[in-house]
Amino acid sequence: MAPACVSDERAVAVSVERVWKVCLDVQALPKVCAGFVDAVEVEGNGGPGTIHIMKLNPAADAGSLFKTKVVVCDSAAHVLKSEVLEVKSKVENLKSHSTETKLEATGDASCVAKLKVEYELEDGGSLSPEQEKMIVDGYFGMLQMIEAYLVAHPADPGTIYTMKLNPAMAPACVSDEHAVAVSAERLWKTFMDASVMPKACAGLVDDIVVEGNGGPGTIYTMKLNPAAGVGSTYKTRVTVCDGAAHVLKSEVLEAESSVGKLKSHSTETKLEATGDASCVAKLKVEYELEDGGSLSPEKEKIIVDGYYGMLKMIEDYLVAHPNEYA
Numbered sequence: 001m002a003p004a005c006v007s008d009e010r011a012v013a014v015s016v017e018r019v020w021k022v023c024l025d026v027q028a029l030p031k032v033c034a035g036f037v038d039a040v041e042v043e044g045n046g047g048p049g050t051i052h053i054m055k056l057n058p059a060a061d062a063g064s065l066f067k068t069k070v071v072v073c074d075s076a077a078h079v080l081k082s083e084v085l086e087v088k089s090k091v092e093n094l095k096s097h098s099t100e101t102k103l104e105a106t107g108d109a110s111c112v113a114k115l116k117v118e119y120e121l122e123d124g125g126s127l128s129p130e131q132e133k134m135i136v137d138g139y140f141g142m143l144q145m146i147e148a149y150l151v152a153h154p155a156d157p158g159t160i161y162t163m164k165l166n167p168a169m170a171p172a173c174v175s176d177e178h179a180v181a182v183s184a185e186r187l188w189k190t191f192m193d194a195s196v197m198p199k200a201c202a203g204l205v206d207d208i209v210v211e212g213n214g215g216p217g218t219i220y221t222m223k224l225n226p227a228a229g230v231g232s233t234y235k236t237r238v239t240v241c242d243g244a245a246h247v248l249k250s251e252v253l254e255a256e257s258s259v260g261k262l263k264s265h266s267t268e269t270k271l272e273a274t275g276d277a278s279c280v281a282k283l284k285v286e287y288e289l290e291d292g293g294s295l296s297p298e299k300e301k302i303i304v305d306g307y308y309g310m311l312k313m314i315e316d317y318l319v320a321h322p323n324e325y326a
Contacts, residue, residue: 003096003098003118003119003120003215003216004118004119004121004126004127005116005118006116006117006119006135007114007115007116007117008114008115008136008140009112009113009114009115010112010113010115010140010143010144011106011110011111011112012103012110012111012112012113012143012147013110013147013151014109014110014111014147014150014151015105015107015108015109015110015111016078016103016104016105016111018150019103019111019113019146019147019150020075020078020103022146022150023080023101023103024046024073024075026040026042026052026054027042029054031149032145032146032149032150033142033145033146033149035057035059035060036056036057036060036145037054037055037056037057038055038057039054039055040052040054040055041053041055044070046073047070047073047286047288048070048071048072048073048171048251048264048266048286049069049070049251049264049288050069050070050073051067051068051069051070052067052068052069052070052082053066053067054066054067063088064088065086065087065088066084066086066087067084067085067086067087068082068083068084068085068099069082069083069085070082071083071098071239071240071249071251071266072100072239072240072249077102078102078103078104079100079101079102080100080101081098081100081101081239081240082098082099083096083097083098083216083217083239084097084098084099093121093122094119094120094121094122095119095120095122096118096119096120096216096217097117097118097119098117098118098119098216098239099115099116099117099139100115100116100117100118101113101114101115101116101139102114102116113140113143115136115139115140117132117135117136117139118215118216119135120215120217171264171266171286171288172286172287172288172294172295172300173284173285173286174284174285174287174295174300174303174304175282175283175284175285176282176304176308177280177282177283178280178281178283178308178311179274179278179279179280180271180278180279180280180281180311180315181277181278181315181319182277182278182279182315182318182319183273183275183276183277183278183279184246184271184272184273184279185273186318186325186326187271187279187281187314187315187318188243188246188271189325190314190318190325191248191269192214193325194210194214195208195210196317196325197222199317200313200314200317200318201310201313201314201317203227203228204224204228204230204310204313205222205223205224205225206223206224206225207222208220208221208222208223209221209223212238214238214241215238215241216238216239216240216241217237217238218237218238218241219235219236219237219238219253220235220236220237220238220250221233221234221235221254222234222235230256230306231255231256232256233254233255233256234252234254234255235252235253235254235255236250236251236252236253236267237250237251237253238250239251239266240268245270246270246271246272247268247269247270248268248269248270249266249267249268249269250266250267251264251265251266252265252266252267261289261290262287262288262289262290263287263288263289263290264286264287264288265285265286265287266285266286266287267283267284267285267286267307268283268284268285268286269281269282269283269284269307270282270284281311283304283307283308285300285303285304285307287303
């Protein structure tokens with residue numbers, strides 16, 4: 001069963017850039033959200049994979065910890081997505097829980113904050129509208145505290161308004177796109193049916209093990225053919241699965257790399273229709289090296305070509321079997 005989703009948006013009387021800078025500088029939250037957040041610990045550089053641990057004020061009655069892991073941090077689009085690892089829930093026992101906040105400018109000193117929360121309950125059900133509202137109001141309550149602080153301190157020169165990710169430490173990103181002679185819908189259906197991989201990618205994928213329902217948090221473990229020379233296992237965890245937008249994002253947990261030792265590695269594939277029987281596949285790969293550097297263009301091309309090689313096998317299979325996933 002796919003995760004349930006609840007979304008809402010609120011107007012904010014502060015520019016999108018100022019709110020975004022606070023989102024990036026979580027160390028400022030004890031000051032900005034005084035009385036709610038007592039301290040913040042950060043494990044990482046602010047990019048995907050970074051762990052944030054907020055120590056909450058007991059008087060706030062929201063539990064003692066709010067622990068999250070960043071899965072997407074897109075400064076150009078002002079989008080922050082996080083997986084909630086630990087939180088006190090007043091509504092139900094949540095099996096999984098993730099948030100996405102997108103800021104959109106509405107003026108020089110105003111913006112709108114769009115929030116999307118995806119969750120799964122232990123029993124596979126969904127919350128009541130009143131319970132979903134409690135979750136959303138909790139997040140917007142913190143946003144309102146940030147807004148109030150920024151309005152009260154319009155010219156504060158502190159680091160909470162100027163802090164940016166260190167470009168040398170932020171994940172490197174490589175992107176490309178390829179035309180595919182199959183409709184976006186058919187190709188997306190194969191993405192959702194992992195069991196087809198040993199058949200569609202015969203000679204590369206021998207078997208696949210799925211832990212989850214296909215939504216965020218699902219882990220896929222591909223057993224690779226030794227003759228392919230690309231290692232024995234390719235293991236990923238889904239962070240975003242948007243069937244309406246045809247976007248699939250995954251964190252790579254285990255893979256053999258021929259380009260260097262990767263500290264972290266994630267992929268995003270977006271399918272866009274270009275005709276009734278064609279589409280374009282847009283790939284974005286973010287990675288970090290152990291030494292904090294970046295790969296040469298030639299090595300980045302090796303990574304991209306590897307993913308498109310698998311996509312080409314799926315395309316060939318669907319062209320050869322026009323009735324499957326129609």
